[in-house]
Amino acid sequence: MSRQSLAPRDLGLAVAEVLEGAAFLCADTVDGRQVSHGDIAAEISFSGPRCGTLRIATSPVFAAVIASNVLGEDSDDPDEKATGTEALHEILNMIVGDWVARAFGSDSVYTLGLPVEIGPRDPLPGELSVSLMADDGSVVSVCAHIDDP
Amino acid sequence: MSYEFLLVDDSSITRKVLRRTLRMSGLEVSGVHEAANGIEALDVLSQRRIDVVVTDLNMPAMDGVQLVETMVSLGRLAETAVVVVSSDRNIARLDHLRALGAFRCLAKPFRPEELCDSVTEALRARTGGAA
Numbered sequence: 623m624s625r626q627s628l629a630p631r632d633l634g635l636a637v638a639e640v641l642e643g644a645a646f647l648c649a650d651t652v653d654g655r656q657v658s659h660g661d662i663a664a665e666i667s668f669s670g671p672r673c674g675t676l677r678i679a680t681s682p683v684f685a686a687v688i689a690s691n692v693l694g695e696d697s698d699d700p701d702e703k704a705t706g707t708e709a710l711h712e713i714l715n716m717i718v719g720d721w722v723a724r725a726f727g728s729d730s731v732y733t734l735g736l737p738v739e740i741g742p743r744d745p746l747p748g749e750l751s752v753s754l755m756a757d758d759g760s761v762v763s764v765c766a767h768i769d770d771p
Numbered sequence: 772m773s774y775e776f777l778l779v780d781d782s783s784i785t786r787k788v789l790r791r792t793l794r795m796s797g798l799e800v801s802g803v804h805e806a807a808n809g810i811e812a813l814d815v816l817s818q819r820r821i822d823v824v825v826t827d828l829n830m831p832a833m834d835g836v837q838l839v840e841t842m843v844s845l846g847r848l849a850e851t852a853v854v855v856v857s858s859d860r861n862i863a864r865l866d867h868l869r870a871l872g873a874f875r876c877l878a879k880p881f882r883p884e885e886l887c888d889s890v891t892e893a894l895r896a897r898t899g900g901a902a
Contacts (some may be wrong), residue, residue: 643880693787707782712782715829718881719858728862734829736781 628725628768634752636721638711639763641754646692649754661763662703663744664711666718667735672726674768679712679742684760685710690751713735746769773801774894775819779812779838780856785879789825789856796887798894809833813841819860820849822897823890828857828864848872852893854869856881875901880893 634651641647665719680688685706690696692709715739722732747753750766778789786805790832793800804821808830815821826843828835835855842848848871855868855876865876874893877885 629798633889640880647812653834655824667772691786692784694791708782708784716858719879723860728860731861734859736829 628750628766630750630752632724633721633750633764634637634754636717636724637752637762638753639728640720641688641756641762644708644713644716645688647691647756649756652753652755652761655760657688659742662710663740663742664714664737665706665740666714666737668718668722668732670722670726672728672766672768674766676718676721677740677767678710678717678742678762678766679764680762681760682706682711684756684758684762686757687760688713693737707739711739714764717748721766774822774824775802775804775814776800776890777804777806777812777821777825778836779806779809779825779830780790781807781827781830783807785827792883792886793890795883796890798887798890807840809838812838816842816847816851822851823854823893825854825886825890826895828855828859828868832893834866838874839868843871850895850897854889856886870899873901879880 641649657761661679662682663677663684665675665677667675682703686702689705689709718734745765753761753763755761776793779784780786790803793803804815804854806815810833826835826838839853855872855873856879858879860878868876874896875889878887
């Protein structure tokens, strides 16, 4: 599969469907949003016929909202940032599974890594990148890096 | 009849969601145990009777495929139903798990009713319709 055939639309759909399915959050794609240095970010690897990583970044506040929605309870967590980070990791885990199936097909055998916390950074040239804005104006950015064959 | 569950996932958030879903399922739940990977799950399985294992696949130390394979080698699937809940959508891997005896494979994010139906059907299949 060529890099040119990987559509940002597939990545955007994967993010939107996971946010809605797991956290009951509606979000639409937006253009041109840069990752904020105050964001929390995570990365997960995938390997198979194509290898690479998927990164996610959002604000700590929105990560806490995601956690609260996933858990279905108001946040009274004394360690809200850690819970938000863990929720972001789980959301990324769901997104990579959904997106790999969309982008490469469910017949291709892929091994998914484990989410790890990273520092936020903007997409590099050539990376597939989407940003989605939720109803409250919060933005989630997801970026796919495909290793060269 | 009440049932013992083992929830296996490296995400504590997902384990909480699974626990809450089971609590709201209407099933008679006598106990819910948790493990963060396959090794911890096997430890729990060695200590007590478990009716249903709900397991993720992508976990550190021992993943869900290795867990189910080990349960098969130990003869545990005759008494314990397995439902897989994972982000992994690879058809070959999920077919392998079903061939091993996993009752159902659900994709994350799952709907609560999907999990409840799967667990109920797994218990019914295991007990010959008594669940």
